[in-house]
Each structure stands twice: as structure tokens, then as C-alpha cells.
Amino acid sequence: MTADRTRAVLTLNAGSSSLKVGLFPMQGDAALATGLADRIGPDGTLTLKDATGAAIPALAGDLSNHEAALATILASLAARFPDLDLAAVGHRVVHGGPDHAAPARVTPALLEELARYAPFAPLHQPHNLSGIRAAMAAFPGVPQVACFDTAFHRGHPWVNDTYALPRRFHDKGVRRYGFHGLSYDYIAGELARISPGLAAGRVVVAHLGNGASICGMMGGRSIASTMGFSPLDGLAMGTRPGQIDPGVLLYLMDQEGMSAGQISDLLYRQSGLLGLSGLSNDMRRLEAAGTDAAAEAIAYFVARLQRELGSMAAALGGIDALVFTGGIGENSAPIRARVCEGMGWMGIAADAACNAAHARMISPEGAAVAVLVMPTNEELVIARAARALV
Ligand code: ADP
Numbered sequence: 571m572t573a574d575r576t577r578a579v580l581t582l583n584a585g586s587s588s589l590k591v592g593l594f595p596m597q598g599d600a601a602l603a604t605g606l607a608d609r610i611g612p613d614g615t616l617t618l619k620d621a622t623g624a625a626i627p628a629l630a631g632d633l634s635n636h637e638a639a640l641a642t643i644l645a646s647l648a649a650r651f652p653d654l655d656l657a658a659v660g661h662r663v664v665h666g667g668p669d670h671a672a673p674a675r676v677t678p679a680l681l682e683e684l685a686r687y688a689p690f691a692p693l694h695q696p697h698n699l700s701g702i703r704a705a706m707a708a709f710p711g712v713p714q715v716a717c718f719d720t721a722f723h724r725g726h727p728w729v730n731d732t733y734a735l736p737r738r739f740h741d742k743g744v745r746r747y748g749f750h751g752l753s754y755d756y757i758a759g760e761l762a763r764i765s766p767g768l769a770a771g772r773v774v775v776a777h778l779g780n781g782a783s784i785c786g787m788m789g790g791r792s793i794a795s796t797m798g799f800s801p802l803d804g805l806a807m808g809t810r811p812g813q814i815d816p817g818v819l820l821y822l823m824d825q826e827g828m829s830a831g832q833i834s835d836l837l838y839r840q841s842g843l844l845g846l847s848g849l850s851n852d853m854r855r856l857e858a859a860g861t862d863a864a865a866e867a868i869a870y871f872v873a874r875l876q877r878e879l880g881s882m883a884a885a886l887g888g889i890d891a892l893v894f895t896g897g898i899g900e901n902s903a904p905i906r907a908r909v910c911e912g913m914g915w916m917g918i919a920a921d922a923a924c925n926a927a928h929a930r931m932i933s934p935e936g937a938a939v940a941v942l943v944m945p946t947n948e949e950l951v952i953a954r955a956a957r958a959l960v
Contacts, residue, residue, distance in 0.1 A: 575655040578602060579960075581952040582640070583662040584701030586693055587611065589639050593647060594953035596657060601949065603647060607639040614639060618646055626650045636697065637704045644708060658713045659705045660956030662752060662948065664694040664801075666718025668743060671725065673955035676702055676714035684716065690743065691800065693838060715956045722751030722758075723785075723792045730794040730885065748795030750777045750785070752948040757893055758790040759951075760944055764930075768940055771890035774882050776875065777946065778905070779896035780808040780851065784875070786882040794885040796878050802837055806867075806874045808851030811841040813874065843867045853898045853905065872908045879909070883916060891940040892918055900945050903928065910941060 576595075583590040587610050593603040603626060605618040614633025618626035629649060631642030648654060660673070665687040674680055681699065688695040702714055726748070732740050754775055762769040773787045782805040783797040796804025796812075806812040814837075822828045828836070844851040846867035849859055853871075856864040883889040894906055903925050910920035910932075917938030924932040933941035 575653040576602070576651045577655045577657055578651075579657050579953050579956040580659045580705075581662075581949045581956065582659060582701050582705060583949070583952070584636055584697045586697055589636055589643070589701065590949070591643055591647075592949035592953060593651070593654075594950070594957075596957060599947075599950055601953075603650065604949070605643055605647075607633055607643060610634070610636060610639050616642060616646070618643070618650075620650070636700050637707075640701070640704045640708065656709055656712050658715055658956040658960045659709060660715045660717055660952035661698060661702050661705070662719065662952055663698045663702075663716045664719045664749065665691040665747070666716070666720045668724070668745060668747075670718050671721050673715050673717045673721070673952075673959065675959055676706070676716050680716065687743075690747075692834075694801075713956075713960050715952075715959050717752060717952045717955050719749045719751045720747040722755045723748030723795050725791055726794060733799075744799060746795065746798035748783070748785070748792065749797045749801045750781065750783050750795075751792070752951045753777045753895060753946040754785045754787070754792060756947050756951045757895055757944055758787060761891070761893065761942075762790055765891075765940075768891045772883075772886040772888050773891045773893065774879060774886070774889055775893045775895060776879075776899055776909075777896040778805075778875075778894065778898035778902075781810070782807045782812075782875075782896065782898070784878055784882055786886045788886060794882060796882070804874075804878060806846075806871045807842045808853075809839050809842045809844045810837060811845070813878075843871060846870055853902060857902065857904060868905070868908075872905065872912070875909055876912050879913060879918075880916065889916065889918075889939055891942060893942045893944050895944050895946040900928070900943060906932065906941075906943070 579594050581592040589607040591605040592601045594601050600621055603620050607616045610633055616628040616633060618628050620626050629646045632638035633642060667687045684699060705714055731745050757775050769790050774784055776784045781801055783795055785792050786794045802810050804812050822833055847856055847864045849864055856868055898905055907920055907925055910918050919934055919937050920932045920941055921934045928943055931942055
């Protein structure tokens with residue numbers, strides 16, 4: 571290795587129709603480049619940016635599937651960083667099963683194990699694993715590191731890890747895994763850095779993006795999550811309903827004759843904000859829409875979140891801080907204001923000016939509960955894990 575080579579780690583986050591990448595130096599938090607291949611398929615698009623946010627020219631290339639998209643991204647990055655020397659590749663993997671509480675170096679045995687969890691997360695795990703296989707083929711000999719969305723939650727007390735089903739189901743892996751762990755890991759670390767006193771206490775983090783969940787932490791460790799066996803439970807989301815009576819699903823099967831595939835499509839793609847509004851899964855669009863159905867969808871989102879906040883505070887025995895993060899949590903002052911307005915009884919309040927300015931601390935002086943707005947950075951958590959393992 572010569573001194574002028576760009577030694578870096580690559581992060582990959584392979585979703586069902588997207589591939590997010592980050593290129594990070596061996597030290598420091600700022601990415602050298604970030605990229606997104608979106609709508610992978612015939613209409614795929616690729617955007618790449620450098621550390622200043624300026625566009626990196628994306629080479630014309632195949633975006634018809636994940637492997638092709640990765641090759642096109644790598645070719646574009648190689649044109650911009652001709653001396654790139656990859657030390658490791660870090661991958662977001664949705665499911666690490668019951669035992670992985672930390673990132674792990676990818677081996678053939680690990681890949682085999684992770685493939686066994688695909689039935690637990692059929693819409694995500696297969697894409698994550700094909701991302702790993704594509705990177706192994708592109709960079710033979712470069713260490714690959716798997717970072718699990720479930721890992722942060724592995725220390726849940728038993729009552730928050732199980733369902734009240736016959737015990738054999740828990741033994742077979744039917745458990746409350748919890749997700750969004752990379753985001754929560756990042757927020758826990760940042761909070762410990764900026765406010766160790768708060769981080770040591772009872773903290774509820776609301777990750778509100780297209781997928782949404784809340785996590786209750788004590789001393790920086792996850793105690794409970796609104797997401798459980800799958801990323802369907804808890805809050806209403808862009809296209810997922812959140813909490814639902816299982817009796818509804820039995821009814822849909824028995825009386826409406828819906829198959830498992832049809833119910834899966836209903837729950838993952840047609841419900842939540844999209845289903846309620848009949849318009850969009852996108853909070854920005856709903857806030858701008860001005861229709862009754864859009865207003866009701868937002869009202870449901872807020873009400874569900876408030877109920878889950880109460881539940882999480884009960885699980886923690888109180889609450890010292892509430893952190894908003896994710897696309898909605900970081901950017902929507904109206905949603906934060908509405909959530910806080912209804913939670914005064916719990917000591918949660920937002921200062922209107924601080925909230926409108928997206929200040930880091932939005933609770934009023936002397937409030938019982940600190941309310942913060944913190945941007946999350948899942949890619950950085952992956953990059954740090956990849957750096958740490960090489
Ligand atoms: P993902 O879960 O796919 O990573 P994000 O964390 O980017 O998604 O969050 C996407 C959500 O954030 C969308 O509902 C989007 O409308 C919402 N969002 C982003 N910016 C704003 C904004 N300024 N106001 C309201 N909602 C916003």
C-alpha cells in the first residue's frame with residue numbers, strides 16, 4: 571500500500587428496491603462519498619455525492635438488479651477515487667437472530683446462519699444477503715462485516731423479549747426482536763457524548779422515518795422496542811399499520827379468503843399513512859394535502875405515538891428524555907409539537923420557537939423531561955463497526 575492511496579471502508583445498505591452506500595475514511599465521522607441507487611429495476615436512478623455534497627458523476631450503467639447497481643456504483647466511485655484501497659465493507663443486515671448482540675465478521679458459516687433468518691424478515695434479509703454476496707464477489711479478500719438491526723435490543727428483559735404464546739414458540743425464535751438498532755445505537759452514543767447525565771437515565775428515542783419505532787433505554791441500553799417479531803408492530807408507518815389486533819388477520823383469512831401473500835402485501839405496502847390517507851406514505855405530502863383523510867392519517871400517527879410513549883415510560887419506570895430522530899422526527903416541527911402537546915401530563919413539552927428552529931433541545935427551560943432533536947446516522951455506525959473489526 572502506498573501512502574497516497576485512499577484507504578477507506580465502504581458501507582452498504584441494501585433494501586428491497588434501493589442500495590445506499592457510504593465511503594468513509596479510516597478516521598473521522600465525515601463520509602468521503604455517499605450514494606443511493608433507487609428504484610432498482612428498469613427505471614433505476616443513481617445519485618452520488620462527495621464530502622461537500624457536490625454531485626459525483628454517476629457512470630451510465632446497469633441498475634436493473636442489486637448486483638448490477640453495486641457494480642455501477644463501484645465503477646463511479648473508482649473513477650472519482652482512482653487510488654481507492656478498501657479496508658473493509660460493512661453491511662446493514664436487518665436480522666441477526668436471537669444471539670448476535672454485536673456486529674460480526676462475515677464467514678461462510680455466518681452467511682448460512684443469516685440465511686436461516688430470512689423467513690423471519692422475508693422482505694429484507696434476502697436483499698441484505700445478496701448485497702453481502704455481491705460485495706464478496708467484487709472484493710475477494712476484503713473483510714465483510716455484518717451489522718444487525720436487531721443487535722442493539724438483544725439485552726431486553728425476558729418480559730419484553732417474549733409473547734404470551736406456548737413456550738415452544740419462543741424457543742423456535744418467535745420473539746420480540748426489535749429493529750432500527752443501528753439508529754438507536756448511534757443516538758445512544760451521541761447522547762452519551764453531548765449529555766452523559768441524560769444518557770445515564772431513562773431515555774425514549776422515537777425513530778420516525780418511513781418505518782417508525784420507539785425504543786426505551788436505560789443507561790444507554792435498550793429495554794424495550796415497539797417493533798417486535800417483525801418491523802410491523804407498534805407505530806403507524808408510511809405503509810405499515812403498526813399495532814393491530816391479530817383477530818383482524820384471522821378475519822381476513824377466514825372471511826375474506828386472503829392468502830398469506832396478500833395479507834403481507836396489505837401490511838407492508840398498503841396500510842399506514844398511505845392506507846388511511848388514500849394519498850401518500852410521505853408525511854410531507856400529507857402535511858401539505860389539506861384533505862380530511864390526510865388530516866386523519868396524521869392524527870392517527872400522532873395518537874398511536876402518544877400511546878406508545880406512555881407504554882414505554884411505564885416499561886422504564888418514568889422518563890428523563892425524549893429524542894426525536896428519523897426523517898419525520900428530525901424535520902417535522904408540526905408533528906413534534908402535536909406529540910408533545912398531548913403529553914404534558916407526563917412532563918413532556920416543547921418550546922414553540924426552539925421546536926420551529928429544529929434546535930437540538932426543544933423542551934422549555936426547567937422542564938421535567940428533556941426533549942431533543944437529533945439527526946441519526948446509521949451509515950456511520952456501520953462504518954465504525956467495519957473499522958473496528960479490521
Ligand atoms: P427511511 O425510513 O426510508 O430512511 P426517512 O428517515 O428519510 O425514511 O424518513 C422519510 C419520512 O420523513 C417521509 O415520510 C418524509 O415525508 C418525512 N420527512 C422528511 N422531511 C420532512 C419534512 N420537512 N416535514 C415532514 N416530513 C418530512
